Amino acid sequence: MTRxxxxxxxxxxxxxxxxxxxxxxxxxxxxxxxxxCLEERLREALGHASMLGKVIRxxxxxxxxxxxxxxxxxxxxxLCCVPGVASGAPAQxxxxxxxxxxxxxxxxxxxxxxxxxxxxxxxxxxxxxxxxMDVSRRVGAAxxxxxxxxxxxxxxxxxxxxxVLDGCAVVSAGSRAGPGGLPVGSSGHxxxxxxxxxxxxxxxxxxxxxxxxxxxxHLWNRTADAMAVREKVQDLARMLARSAGEVPLVxxxxxxxxxxxxxxxxxxxxxxxxxxxxxxxxxxxAAREGAEGLVTGDCLGQVASQTASNLRAVQAVLAQEGQAxxxxxxxxxxxxxxxxxxxxxxxxxxxxxxxxEDACAAxxxxxxxxxxxxxxxxxxxxxxxxxxLLAQALxxxxxxxxxxxxxxxxxxxxx
Ligand code: ATP
Ligand code: MG
Numbered sequence: 001m002t003r004x005x006x007x008x009x010x011x012x013x014x015x016x017x018x019x020x021x022x023x024x025x026x027x028x029x030x031x032x033x034x035x036x037c038l039e040e041r042l043r044e045a046l047g048h049a050s051m052l053g054k055v056i057r058x059x060x061x062x063x064x065x066x067x068x069x070x071x072x073x074x075x076x077x078x079l080c081c082v083p084g085v086a087s088g089a090p091a092q093x094x095x096x097x098x099x100x101x102x103x104x105x106x107x108x109x110x111x112x113x114x115x116x117x118x119x120x121x122x123x124x125x126x127x128x129x130x131x132x133m134d135v136s137r138r139v140g141a142a143x144x145x146x147x148x149x150x151x152x153x154x155x156x157x158x159x160x161x162x163x164v165l166d167g168c169a170v171v172s173a174g175s176r177a178g179p180g181g182l183p184v185g186s187s188g189h190x191x192x193x194x195x196x197x198x199x200x201x202x203x204x205x206x207x208x209x210x211x212x213x214x215x216x217x218h219l220w221n222r223t224a225d226a227m228a229v230r231e232k233v234q235d236l237a238r239m240l241a242r243s244a245g246e247v248p249l250v251x252x253x254x255x256x257x258x259x260x261x262x263x264x265x266x267x268x269x270x271x272x273x274x275x276x277x278x279x280x281x282x283x284x285x286a287a288r289e290g291a292e293g294l295v296t297g298d299c300l301g302q303v304a305s306q307t308a309s310n311l312r313a314v315q316a317v318l319a320q321e322g323q324a325x326x327x328x329x330x331x332x333x334x335x336x337x338x339x340x341x342x343x344x345x346x347x348x349x350x351x352x353x354x355x356x357e358d359a360c361a362a363x364x365x366x367x368x369x370x371x372x373x374x375x376x377x378x379x380x381x382x383x384x385x386x387x388x389l390l391a392q393a394l395x396x397x398x399x400x401x402x403x404x405x406x407x408x409x410x411x412x413x414x415x
Contacts, residue, residue, distance in 0.1 A: 006166040006167045007167060008058075008093065008165065008166075008167045008168035009056055009057070009058060010056050010058070010063060010065075010093055010168075012093050012094055012095055012168050013092060013093060013094045013095070013100070013104070014063075014065060014092070014093050015065070015072060015090075015091070015092050015093075016053075016063045016064050016065035016066065016072060016075075016090075016091060016093070017063070017064045017066070017072050017075050017076050017079055017088050017089065017090060017091060018058075018061055018062070018063055018088065018089055018091035018163075018170050018172045019042065019061060019062040019063075019064060019079060019085050019087070019088045019178070020060075020061050020085075020086050020087050020088070021034075021035075021038060021060075021061075021084050021085060021086050022086035022180050023084075023086075023180065023181060023182060024038065024084060024182065024183075025060060033186070034084070034182065034183060034186055035057065037084075037183040037184075037185050037186045037211075038062070038082075038084040038085070038183040039055055039057060039062065040183075040185070041082050041083075041084065041183045041184055041185070041245060042055045042062060042064055042079060042082055042085075043055050044245040044246075045078050045079060045081065045082050045242075045245060045404075046064060046066060046075060046078060046079070048241070048245065048246075048403050048404050048406070049075075049078045049404070049406045050067075050406075051066045051067055051070045051074065051075050051078060052066070052067055053065040053066045053067040053068070053070075058093070058165060058170065059124055059165055060124070061163070061170070063091065063093060063170070064079055072090035072091070073090060076088050076089070076090060076176060078242075078406065079178070080176050080177070080178045080179075081178070081179065081242040081243050082178065082179070082183070082184075082243065083178075083179050083180070083181045083182060083183055083184055083208055083209045083210075083211065083243055084178075084179075084180075084181060084182055084183035084184075084186075084211075085178030085179065085180070086177070086178055086180045087175050087176060087177055087178055088175070088176055088178055089161065089172035089173060089174050089175035089176065090108065090111065090172060090173065090174055091108075091170050091171060091172035092104040092107065092108060092170075092171050092172075093168050093169070093170050093171075094168065094169055094171060095167075095168060095169075096125075096128065096164060096165075096167065096168055096169045098130065098135065098138055098139070100169070101135070101139055101162055101164075101169045101171055102138065102139045102142035102143070104169075104171040105119065105139045105142065105143050105160045105162065105171050105173075106142060106143055106146040106147065108160060108171060108172065108173040108174075109143050109146075109147055109149070109158060109160055109173055110146075110147065111173070111174070112157075112158040112173050112174050113157065113158070114149075114157070115149070115156070115157025115158060116149060116150045116151065116152035116155075116156045116157050116158070117140075117143060117147075117149050117150075117151065117152070117156050117157065117158040117159070117160060118136075118140065118151060118152060118153045118156040118158075118159055118160070119135075119136040119137075119139050119140040119143065119159075119160045119161075119162065120136060120159055120160070120161050120162070121133070121135040121136045121139075121161075121162040121163075121164065122161075122162070122163050122164070123135075123163075123164040124163055124164065124165050124166075125164050125165050125166040125167075127166075128164045132164075135162060135164065136162070139160070139162060140160075143160065158173055158174065159173065159175065160172070160173045161173065161175065179209050179243065180209070181209035181210055181211065182209070182210055182211030183211060184208055184211060184212070184213055184214075184243070184244050184245060185211065185213050186211035187210060187211030187212055188211075188212055188213070188292050188293075189212065189213045189214075189215070189289070189290060189291045189292055190207055190212045190213070190214055190215075190291055190292065190293045190294065190295050190328060191214075191215050191216075191217055191282055191285060191286040191289060191291035191293070191294050191295065192204040192207070192214045192215065192216050192217070192294075192295040192296075193216075193217055193218075193219075193278060193282055193294065193295065193296045193297075194216040194217065194218050194233055194236060194237065194249075195218070195297065196218075196229060196232045196233055196236070196352065196354075196356050197297065197352055198297075198339060198340060198343050198348075198349060198352040198353070199297030199298075199299060199302075199331055199339055200296065200297035201236045201239070201240060201297075201343065201346065201348040201351075201352065202297065202331060202339050202342045202343050202346065202348065203295055203296060203297040203328075203329070203330050203331050204216065204240055204295060204297075205240060205243060205342070205346055205348075206330035206331070207295050207328055207330055208240065208243050208244050209243070212295075213244070214240070214244055214247060214295070215247070215248040215249075215250065215285075215289050215291055216233075216236075216237050216240070216247055216248070216249045216250070216402075217249075217250045217251075217252060217281075217282055217285055218233045218249070218250070218251050218252070219252050219254040219257075219278050219281065219393075220233075220251045220252060220253055220254055221254050221255055221258060222253055222254075222255055223255050223258075224356070225356060228354075228356055229356050230251060232351060232352075232354055232356055233249065233251070234249060234400070234402055235351045236348055236351050236352065237249045237402035238402045238403065238404055238405045239346065239347050239348050239351060239404075240348070240402075241402050241403050241404040242347070242404040242406075245403075245404075246401050246402065246403050246404075247401070247402045248289070248399060248400070248401050248402070249399070249400050249401070249402050250285060250289075250397050250398070250399050251397065251398050251399075251400075252281055252285070252393050252394070252396065252397045253392075253393060253396040253397070254277075254278075254281075254393065256389060256392050256393070257274075257277045257281075257389050257393060258274070260384050260385070260389055261273050261274050261277065261381075261384070264381070264383055264384050265380050265381060265384075266380060267367070268367055268368055268369040269368075269369055269372060269376065269377060269380045270368075271304070271305050271368045272305055272310055272313060272314055272368070272369065272372050272377055273377055273380055273381045275305060275314040276314050276317040276377060276381065277381075277389070279294065279314065279315065279317050279318055279327075280317060280321060280386065280390060281390060281393050281394070282294050283318055283321065283323040283325055284390060284394055285394070285397070286325060287323075288394075292325075292326075293325055293326040293327065293328055294325055294326070294327045294328065295327075295328045295329075295330065296327060296328075296329055297329075297331055298311060298329045298331070298332060299329070299331045299332055299333075299334060299336070299339070300332045300333065302336065304368040304369075304370050305368060307370050307371065309370070309371040309372060309373070310369070310370065310371070310372050311329075312374070313372040313373055313374045313376065313377050314377070315327050316374035316377075317374075317377070320374070320378065
């Protein structure tokens, strides 16, 4: 005896965006936790964009229904920035008889750019009476008749996707890739050192995509054009917030440290001592913020301060100060051209290239050392009043929470 179809978790028919995840599907017993986390992030993303209707779990996928007046395509722009989402598409959820499925397929195909199409069917509900191939054939025939489009199973311009579930079917077309990875909040909390440059926002985004929640810190040289720098870093944090939901941003005044370094450290070692100062401050902030590691945009060999010896000599300050914090450098093996491509896709590139006076400019460092040892730096900086400099920097720190600014045509692509 066949059991009656289960009541679908949504009232059908309805419209929205269907979202699929990738890596979460491999999570075995922990999968439910990851799904819950992603569901929360999807709600949050729509909420920040003032588009929230509801988000419903439909088996191994989600249906996001935006609030009234918001088109699925607009919601798709927002949802396809959320880590954990492998792909998303405008969709209709309909009862499972073939004529209902075909009606939805014809309607969705009508919203897509011209050209050939194919229909792909998957039956998550294996007891469905019609085999997948037959569903595709019959719905494909209805679409061809209604639209006059040619079928091309090898290189179609549009794919209409049908997923037959228990008691309903999800029909979608115009699928777009999301960032993939894991939902933010599923793998801890990191403090990301955000300069105004190209690399560090991409580094932050890479750990966001691996599920880390990120607090950003900028060591702020207020002797340069302070307000322009602040605005730039805020804009970067807001762009990252499209993926993260929100990004706390801590601005730490850094000019006193810089002055002390310029006055007390020989030119070739200044840049490295300066980096150690940044790590000292970041480690203290990480403790304050409850972050479990630091993230930088360092890239092996990109500049003199990033040779293997110099990175070692710089990071040794953490152990020296008893701060057993890992430093994540997700770009350490990435070529600049690839980083730039990611920054463009992410939407941070145009912000990063706005001119601003780099905090390093004040260092006046000639010919930086290429192979420093930790003890060189320890000696060179030994006379500086670190406790006092650190306290002064932390006391002057300000914290804001940056949220995504949706609006205008600022839609990012995908990295
Ligand atoms: P980016 O690496 O972001 O493009 P950049 O190349 O000018 O900027 P580097 O001089 O390469 O930066 O610095 C290496 C890393 O150190 C940065 O990626 C960033 O993580 C960190 N960093 C540098 N300057 C600052 C700063 N003022 N505040 C916070 N972090 C910084
Ligand atoms: Mg760099």
